[in-house]
Amino acid sequence: MLKEISRKNAVHIMLVYTGGCNGCDIEVVNAVMSPFYDMEQYKVMLTWNPREADILAVTGPVTKKFEKALKEIYEAIPEPKLVAAIGTCAITGGPYANLGGDLGSSDQIIGGVAKVIPVDANIPGCPPRPEDILQAVASVIPLLAGKR
Amino acid sequence: MADTDRKERAEVEVPLGIVHSALLEPFRTRLFVDDEMVVDAEITYDTAHRGIERIMEGMPVQKGLILTERICGICSHIHIWNGTRMVERGLGIEVPQRAHYIRVIGAELERLHSHLLFFGHAFEILGHETFSMRAFMIREPVQNMLFVLSGNRVHYTIPVLGGIRPRCDIDKQKKQTLLSMLATLEESLIQFRDRTLNDSLIVSRVRDIGYLSKEDAVKYGALGPNMRASGIAYDWRMDVSEYRDNFDFEIAVSDGGMVVDRVAVRVAECIESISIIRQALETLPDEEPVNVSFELGPMEYQVSYNEAARGEIYDSCALDDNGRILSYQNRTPTMSSLSAMEVACIGDHLTDATITIASCDPCLTCTNRMTVIDEARGREYILEPEELRRLARRRG
Amino acid sequence: MEWDTFALTTAVIPVVFFASSTYIPGIMRKIQARIQLRIGPPILTPGFWAIFKFIYKERITPVSPMPRLYHALPVIGIFLMFFILLLTTPAWSGVLGLATLVAIAGLVKVEEALYIFMGNLSQSILSVRMPYPDRIKGAIMKGATRRSFEQVAALRTFKLISIGSFPLYLGMFVPAVMAGSISIMSVAAYQGFDTAAFGIRDIFSLSPLLFTAPGLVGALAYVAGYLVVLNEYPFSIMHTKADVIEGPSLEYAARARAAYYLMKEATLIVMSSIFVTLYIGLPPVVGWALVPHLLLCLALPVAAAIISAFTPVLTFKQVYPLSLGCTALGVVGVILAIL
């Protein structure tokens, strides 16, 4: 009871940029820093520390260089935790993975975040607008409360 | 300070990144400190390498140009514009003047949003959350203007071979909206400038740190506002006909070479950008914004330069008979600006070093060149120019 | 001193303060949010619910040579804070002769020193442990020693303790000089507090030091010291986002993080309560007079919230002169008090 309520009422989100184009990153930062959007009003607070985080927001395709770091950061977060893949790149690898068509995808990236760590929410867009991000984050919070 | 002297004093290394609250992009900064004063710095930036140039080879040129935009979400327009411009020149495609104007509007809006983002980011690093939020608040109308113009806040995808996508054309109503948004923006920007540059605590944090002399700026290749803040009055816009022939504008220069100068130059540029946008909106020629009748074909090696918000960008490319890309190169400003910052932060306090590095507005999504992943031996390394040449010789 | 008041105070005061302190981060955040022209989180979110949330998170072993000690540190901090608080109550004034400003100043120093231990006892993934193939590409690198954020932060705490807390001590001693005694109860008594029988009606008969010239100067020094002890902006160099992120507390997770939050909240309210005792002359007592005391305890956190909304984090380049200035202010206060 108290567990569920407290989880719904205080959420910490951590951002990790795994090598996207900055577009998604900026929109996430906008959602947090711009008073017009103000993420904190939804009881979601920004943190830079995996030990404090509940939601890991990942933007960009996972580059090979980042794979290990992403995994370890994910592991550093205590349960319950959620992962939000923000932007097309984080969902499927985006243009870097798919635009090549017959020419093949880039060999510098692994692809979407789901190939490295389990993902709970996909937020489409290139980049998603801040309101898309906020709504998605607000809507996954109950999942957090429902976990063990 | 002599090198050996520095070597003696560099006792400890403090590594920052690749996930860090001040240096947001995935890059590794290693600061060598004596007590807490930075003696040397090293920035490794290969995490965001996505091999864009490589996947572009063999792609139809229009597709490739879309990909150039994804090099970066901040300098997005300038990349696609510069690439498009290069191909148009190489193939002799006629572009309506109206399209040039709208491309310039896009580029200047991009400069505004990029500089405002820098202010927001810089204040965040200074630990001044309130002013950081103010900067983001001022930035919001710019994003909205971009949305009105193109249908997206980031990655506007305005240029297309032959002009602009008609989605981004500016009709009477759009023009009015944009002009009125511009007026509010100008007002709040000036207010913000006066407030922040008169705050003695803030100024005390950015003055007298991150000194980059004119000579060092040349030597290490600082570009864009960083170069102009060290007293070098050059801006590619002076040589880009779309700007030079159509608009009046001035170039902001400062000779201090400190962090505060880099901030001041950007503030002045913002105000100049507003004036360019206003001129462009008011004198927008009346014609179709895109020319769809052109022939794609082989193109000799072409180059194009332009001034991105953060400095000079360069593209070069050649096409085969079917209009497919033979090879594409792109060089972006952060690459060399950042190496200048490795020098500029020497002698500062550790906490000042991050703001110095951030004062060149680093953003590394475009910056990495080439990493070799040697899977067989399980090691990775960046090719040095020497090694690259050796490899090239071996192949050739 | 009767034993029943003593027991009652010991049982009630910490619980009440503990409960009230969980609201304070929320109030501070709300004030900042309003200055920043946004809505901000609900008042209970940052302090109250966050703690429960952390309690219900999975417990992990921190990366630390001594995980148990590391986890124990914030708990020690909480106990220290409430011990300090109890020392300022009338009921404890006779205990072991500890209820003096010297003892309190010493304990506050111990509290600050906890951060040094925290910093040296942990290593988060964000700096040296980040899995990244570091290469040396020509930087001058002699020493292979790598310093983690926590260690940098520990060093900074050390510096801050040595120079930054003078204003706080001077701020504490101005009332002592005026009252001519280092005993807390005599400072309160000097302002009209009557230990024997104090009711809510007697509040208006107090003559707070705050409203005298030396008191005002001393109070300003105290506020500066308060910010330093809290590591609040602008003195947050020990855990600034500009480089060391959260500094010593990076590895706290789950319950330990809840304890860390509580320790911070306790510091917020206890240091503020000492201010009320010293400068208003109203120590925490069991009874209705506790309500105005708690309300007055909000004053310093509110001031801290406003100050921190308008200041950047200062580096030692600014901290030294500023702390020197505040120390000078404190000295002026002391001199005024002597006169």
Add this chain to the structure above:
Amino acid sequence: MKNMFVFMLKGAYDNVVRILFAVDRKTSLPMRKMIVSGGVAYPKTVNDAACIGCGACANTCPVKAIEMVPLEAPVEITPTYVKERRPVLDPLKCMFCFQCHDNCPIFAFYGKPGAIHPRCVGEWTGNIAELLQQPIVMRDSKEYDAVIALLDEKARGLLKEGH
């Protein structure tokens, strides 16, 4: 000096009022309402008024993010041509390559805003029937053939007429 003092006083007053009464707030309340109620929708990606249902966008999409959905009530565009399907874009699959926009005949042949745009298509309203009667600006024949090859059978006839 005096100015500075007045300025500071005003700043202090402004901020006290902000703290106490939450004035000047920039947070958008309509936005908040929308987000809390889950009402944020993906922007409109297809301009039904301009789309002729030719299927070129679906055929060109490299990741098959576009599905042509049969219309319940077919729309007559010209006396000889009835639009029976409309494209639906799945943003989760899309990678924003603009192939659909750039190969939409409305843009490719007539230089008008394409009827599909992966982000936000905007509000273009022209008379489609009239537009289709205009001659196609002749371009590189290879390019022309490439776009024509993407159209479905019926639409091909429609455009050839105009051509």
